[in-house]
Amino acid sequence: MASGAELTPTSYMAHHLTNLTGSVGEGAFWTVHIDTLVMSLLIGIVSFGFLWWVVRGATSGVPGKRQAFVELAIEFIDGQVKSTFHGDRHAFVAPAALTVFVWVFMMNAVDFLPIDIMAAVYELLGLHNWRSVPTADVNTTFALALSVWLLMIFFNVKVKGLGGWIHELVCTPFGKNPLLWPVNILFNLVEYVSKPLSHSLRLYGNIYAGEIIFLLLGMWAATGLAGTVFGTLLGAGWAIFHILIVTLQAFIFMMLTVVYLSMAHESH
């Protein structure tokens, strides 16, 4: 179990759910979750470094197993993007979707690492508070969702022009009648606010909840032999189920990204 002088359920949870913070300026906003940042960058560099390494040696002949695996993943994403986005997807949308999927999936997958063993490892490295899963930090999911949101606005303006976009905000979905303008604007406002919120909180909630369940099972395992047995069994079960959640949430996050970006490309 996690180290600490007095181990109570509260301190156990708090220990696992506290970020290692660093300050970059005055005020509460100017703090950085160093663990989230380092883990996500590490995962990103490893994942995209791997992809880059495979792709650099890619042959158009008979592919090796490694290349076939990467091609499988990329063609799966390409196929998903193709069915949703009608335009030159190779220029930006499909690779962006790949980035989102791979990164989110890998960040989610860190959740599989046994939380207390990892805590012990971090402790050895002198890191008392270190959260492994970047997507269980709302900052990460919001960062991704807001980036997609900004891209959405960027493509709206790029494809339709600023006037076209404003016209769409004012005149859709209910109609051009000036009486309907306020309703349209309100509707679109709600939509534009809800998109990044639902986009980010869905991922955050799922992964955070998964982490909490692991913690609760860990706490149960601390109560005795029966608790350990059940905690192990349920932990294994939850981890297996979590494979689905991790993949599904990464997929949903990617699909929403693609859908939002393709909606930005299409005028109503």
Added chain:
Amino acid sequence: MNINFTLISQAMAFAIFIWFTVRFVWPPLMRAIENRQKSIADGLAAGERGRNELELASHRSADVVREAKHRATDIIAQAEKRAAEIVEEAKAAAKDEGDRILVGAKAEVEQEVFRARETLRQQVADIALAGATKILRREVDAKAHADLLASIKAEL
């Protein structure tokens, strides 16, 4: 759930990763995949073309065989005709040659007969002359009666 500067740094990291994927990961692999698709399509097209050509070639070879058979028949017929002609010519030539030989032989025989007759006549004349000479030992002067003797010889 506290929003802080992590958000901005994560967004920057996200932007960098997107840029990296767009720039370095996606295009080379897509190029490789598209090249492979193209080569597979080319291979399939080549296979199709090869099959068509095979079909065409088998048609053509059947034509060639038929043509060759036809020509072989022609050649055999011609050869037979020619052989018959040659036989006929040879027969004619042999007949001519035989006739010629026959004519020559006849002429020679006649000549031989004539020569034999001449010789015979000479000998008879000589014998007659000798006989007459014996009979008319004295009176007959070979020189004086040469005319007579010649006429007798001619009559024999």
